[in-house]
Amino acid sequence: MKAIILAGGSGTRLWPLSRYGLPKQFAPIHQGKSLLLKTVERLCDYLKYEDIYVITNEDYKFHVIEELRKVSTNLEGNIILEPVGRNTAPAIALCIKFCLEKLKCSPSEPLFICPSDHIIEPVKKFTENLVLCEKLAKNGKIVTFGIKPKEPNTGYGYIKKGKNIKDFEKSFEVEKFVEKPNLPTAEKYLKSGKYYWNSGMFGFTVNTMLKEFRVHSPQIYKKMSLPYEKMQADFGNMPNISIDYAIMEKTSRSAVLEADILWSDLGSWDSIEEIEAKDENGNIRIGNVVEINSKNSIFYAGERLVSAIDIENIVLVDTKDAILIAKKGSSQKVKDLVNILKARKAPEVIEHPTVYRPWGSYTVLEEGARYKIKRITVKPGQKLSIQMHHHRSEHWIVVKGVARVTNGDTVKLVHENESTFVPKSTKHRLENPGKVPLELIEVQNGEYVGEDDIIRFEDQYGRK
Template identity: 45%
Template sequence: MIIPAIPVIPVILSGGAGTRLWPVSREGHPKPFIRLADGESLLHKTYRRAAAIATQDEIVTVTNRDHYFLSKDEFLAAGLGEQRPHFLLEPCGRNTAPAIAAAALALRERYGDAAIMVVMAADHLIRDEAEFAEAARAAAKLASEGHIVTFGIRPDKPETGFGYIECGSAVGSGKDGAARVQRFVEKPDAATAAQYLTSGRYLWNSGMFCFSVGVILAELERHAPDVLATARTCIDVSPSEEGVGGLRRELDAASFSNAPDISIDYAVMERSDRVVVIPAAFDWSDIGSWSALQQLVAPDADGNRALGEALFVDCANTFVQSENRLIAAVGLKDLILIDTPDAVLAVHPDHVQDVRKIVQQLKTAGHDACKLHRTVARPWGTYTVLEEGRHFKIKRIVVKPGAALSLQLHHHRSEHWIVVQGMAKVTNGDSVLYVNINESTYIPAGHKHRLENPGLLDLVMIEVQSGEYLGEDDIVRFADQYGRGQSVAN
């Protein structure tokens, strides 16, 4: 319990594409879902950290609606006991100010103006959860007194990749080191960053905040009224849906898309006179590049690190990550090599911030490698593209026990399904049949069909598609147990 009389609700912002961590992070499977060496995702760890500071049985996640099912799976995997998820689903990314405004308005409906929001990023790594909880307690106390609190990280090097906070006079007793924010500073050059480190007056801006619902809404009204007005309109026309698994609120696309694309830093933090900073004692990383991620792996005697199976001969300070095959490195020095089934990245550590330029080139060229992996997660399981050509595509489909694809049809392709594990229940036109291991069925173009797994084990099958057009958007959906609309394939 942080402040027993006042509700404290974690609000997790899970947006952005994590372009600097391509090819593992992509639009359809962004940075919060990246698995670390221990097998847990950044979002999984954030949920566990959030549960430790919540005084209500509720954790809010603001994320893109396309990531709802992935996020829900991570929440369930975290095993948070009585905690229930509350999802605010954005139709498009409009930066952190509209996201926080929408969350604050939604929480005002449930808890009133006094409720405390602890705003956390879904893709940060904090190992010391106890120290984070202690900082959150101190921040919640300051927030209950009317302050807007930001968490500052004590710099240990002249980092040019972070924004900085200049500390002013002490706030309160000074026991927790809280200080008024003198100013926020953009990412500096190396010489300026070195001066900041030497002065001792500057902290890294972590992008985490704590404030009461009433205070942040009042400051939005004062400094960014257009953001608040758009968010209020959106919340008013976006009803909540309460289910067994928690709350879900799909934000209205027409109104939310009109929100200004602005961060909470620019909208409020740099303008408000209520902002104070707490120097955090916990370890923190935004995992903002491959250099940061490689530091999580123990090196060998020559400074080489590996996630996955790798061999090093006459190499030094080389990092290799491989998902499913052996990587042999010979005579390499100061190199980062990231291998995925459909893309390989080779980058010098001094240029890791430039990986985003590759993603931009892929977007400009319309290349799918910026959007999806070969294996794509769906609420019912996964599919993996094994091979494709001009008029064919071969997939490996895994359907979880009790799960089902939507009742659908395709105009331009036929499908041949071969079961290799489990048993499939197949609706094919007016017929319903059960297909066992080493059996198959054929779905002609234009036929309504559905694939279900009635068993207790994963259903695994091979799908061979044939047709003039094999795009994932060739779908007409008639029924779906996950409430998806026409725009989501399978």
């Protein structure tokens, strides 16, 4: 079985931690790791890491590379690129095409598709379910993972189970898929014991899903007859439709597996409660938190000290440039806040002060009237584009590692505690020829220090 992780979403429901430039699946939300990495590690319990693939888009490709590298340095080929987001049905179709054409999979190959931004525990239980899922898939089923509802949640889709599937434990026919219900309906579902939360994970064989696309989604099926590169190039013409709509609600092959796991889609800051331990007063404290007489609150500190006095039922999230405080139970309104900020063109919804690039990252430490100070990290072996700025010169001081600096016609190595100067309108390039990350401080000086004063002459990441 191969697994494909869907990692193209740009969710900001955990703003200010998740932003367009660092969506939820890439943010170090749980135990200092990204949810994508947690997802990969979880799958590795059953699958070989080289059988794990990730579908994402060009913007997030280097985030995925970065996370996959933490598992193995050999997984860059395991990234499938969707040129634009077209929801899950076209994404899965593209993955199937990739498997058939690029990986030369047999049509009987089972595939497991899952989101990149959910929490699942414990791993062992999940693996047991995955084994069962593979068997069911090989039996011609399209398997969904159903989660036993814990409360009448109105934020999830539900699956109504039918009769037991013979010879398979915890496996049922699907009577119907239902969309997010209202509260009375959700309560009825919960009480009936016949409904599961739809966790958005699917298992099937290539063959099974191909047949279903042909019958229920001929528009997508037709595109699948194109060669892979053509299908990819034409991806913008795919219908924007989820696999639930396109296939699951129509197929007669669906099965639901009662997955007895702790599952959360971390859809809001409130849901952090499902995964983090509470102190004796019901508080969740992450980071440097000092409190007096506070109860049932979530304190998510970043780099700063967070202190609280007599606080109850409050969620506080601190990041380098933005703070959120919300009444507990109101954190789903983060989306309204994000919309307000977007309308104001607030930079805090787009990027963190630390901005990730294919070659590494930079953090703006301070910006003044005619200067800007950045800490720049370049990964070993990576290089920035050959570039030039008309309005600023740059002082570079290496604080860790070694830099190869092209500065006009000269090339030299700059070591820890050495500095160099790049004048205005001079072609230059920064590289890390070493084996450890290069860290340097850049002090920009000039009448204009905006990011758009850049002319790129050559870029190994294909950027203009």
